[in-house]
Amino acid sequence: MDLRLTDEQHARREAARRFAADVIEPWAERIDREDTTPPSLQAALRASGYLGAALPTEWGGGGIDPVSHGLMTEEIGRVSSSVRSLLTVHDMGAQAITRFGTAEQKARWLPPLCAGEKIIAFALSEPDVGSAAQTIQTRAVERGNTLLLTGVKRWITYGLVADLFLVFAQCDGMPVALVVERETAGLHIKPVTNVFGMRGAMLAELRFDGVAVSRDCQIGPTGAGITFVASAALDHGRFSVAWGSTGIIQACLHACLGYVQQRRQGASRLKDYQLIRRQLADMLVAHTAARALCYRSACLRAQGDPRAVMETSLAKYHASAAAMRVATDAVHMHGANGCSEDYPVSRYLRDATVMGIVEGTHEMHQLALASYAFQRPYLLD
Ligand SMILES: Cc1cc2nc3c(=O)[nH]c(=O)nc-3n(C[C@H](O)[C@H](O)[C@H](O)COP(=O)(O)OP(=O)(O)OC[C@H]3O[C@@H](n4cnc5c(N)ncnc54)[C@H](O)[C@@H]3O)c2cc1C
Structure with a gap:
């Protein structure tokens, strides 16, 4: 595994860092406080090219490599997990169509998805x-086509x-995946x-009251809805969440480094207390380790290595657990200020x-990683 970034990957990370700092960060607190992503920011994201960055160039996507995609996700996740989650779910849905859609379905949906329209x-x-996704209760009943x-x-x-x-349902006890357009009659949001x-992620409940969906909108064969279509989409989602978690760790470390240099208690600044320094060291290690696992997952994905799926699960589990630990420490390190919305660490x-x-x-x-451990993949490396 070559840990050096190419010039192109480096440039992409710098561009994402600038975009995150200039366009997203000014909104980050407000997004969280007001439970919404403002339309102007949504428009900026749609125009940015980031929504389609990892999608195939054939349909107008950016076709960037997994390492660049991960670095971009980390930078955006560093400033706003809500905004990062938009990139995540969009990529999950569009990648599922890319992988399992028919030629007609790709031609119909991928160009506007790649363009962010x-x-x-x-x-x-x-x-x-x-x-227990296999037990979903939403039903799809056949009426002709x-x-x-x-x-x-x-x-x-x-x-x-x-x-x-991208909706999942049971059709005669077999899971199916369907693309449903927002304006379809009987869909209530x-x-x-x-x-x-992730308070700005504009979460919704969708109620389907006998919504008629043409068979042309089914992605993949009947029975493959969860095992193949949802699983493949979730693999993309985990990759994104893993890198987004490294972004949170990075943000925590950055906030803490700033805080401990200016905050004084007793005769010293916080930065001079050894127990504080130990926590900073642990944060640095957590970030480096999480990023290394994410990077490994990205390299395996780039090579089409079959271990990539489980290595992505490993990276997601480790990075998200580390992000929770680090963020807890970051709040503690800020004392009462950490519990206030004046500082970003509680977010x-x-x-x-x-x-x-x-x-x-x-x-x-x-559970999944324990099964993976029994395969002893590391001994093969
Ligand atoms: C902010 C946010 C955004 C989300 N966005 C989406 C989205 O875009 N699309 C979407 O489809 N869903 C979304 N979700 C839902 C999310 O995917 C589910 O919350 C997640 O899969 C867990 O399911 P659950 O909440 O029903 O918990 P449950 O499955 O009920 O689990 C509850 C607890 O039991 C444990 N548990 C469950 N089964 C087992 C088992 N077999 N062995 C051991 N422990 C077990 C779990 O680990 C957990 O600790 C979102 C959730 C949140 C909070």
Whole structure:
């Protein structure tokens, strides 16, 4: 694994860092406080090219390599997990169409998705079903060449503004994946408010009341909805959440380094206390380790290595757990100020907590990684 960035990767990271600092960061606190991403920022993101950055050039995407994609995600996730989550779900939906869509479906949906003219959200979770995705209760009943969708999806990131939804349902007991357009009759969308973290991610609950969806909108074969389509999309989501978590760790470290240099208690500045320095060292190690695992996952993805899926799970589990620990320490290091909205660290902690739940909870990754451990992949390296 070559840990040096190419000139192109370096330039892409610098560009993402500037975009994050100039365009997103000025809004980051407000996004969190007001539970929304302002339309002007949504427009800037749509125009930025970042929504389609990792999608195929054939359809107008940027076609960037996984390392560049990860670095870009880390930079954006460093300033706003809410905004980063828009890139995540959009990529999940569009990548699923890229991989499993027919030629007609790709020609219909990928150009506007690659251009950021349309946004796609990922609708798997339901009020009563999360981790056990195979047991979703939304039903798709066949009526000729149409499927009638009935059920409720909840916690759908950027569902309040998405133009398309990748929806999962059971059709005669077999999972199917369908693209549903926002304006379809019988689809009711309402906000999910007062969430703990990623508060600007414009979460929605979707209610399908016998929504008629043409068979032309089914992605992949009947029966492959969860095992193939959702799993592949979630793999992209985990990659993004892993890098986004390294961004949170980076943000925590940055905030703490600044704070301990100016905050004085007793005769010394906080930076001179050894226990504080130990925590800073642990944060630095956490960031370096999380980024290294993310980088490994990106390199394996670039090589098309079959281990990439589990190495992405490993990176996601480690980085999101590390982000929670580091963010907790960051709040403590800020004392009472850490509990106030005048400092960003409480937001980082709330967002880091969400990172350990989305795209598979810590426990689900632990279960999968334990099975992976039995395969002893490291002995083969
Ligand atoms: C901010 C936010 C954004 C989200 N965005 C989306 C989105 O865009 N699209 C979407 O489809 N979903 C989304 N979700 C939902 C998310 O994917 C689910 O919350 C997640 O999959 C966990 O499911 P659950 O909440 O139902 O928890 P549950 O599955 O009920 O789990 C509860 C607890 O039990 C544990 N548990 C469950 N099963 C097992 C087991 N077999 N062994 C051991 N422990 C177990 C879990 O690890 C967890 O600790 C979002 C959630 C949040 C908070």
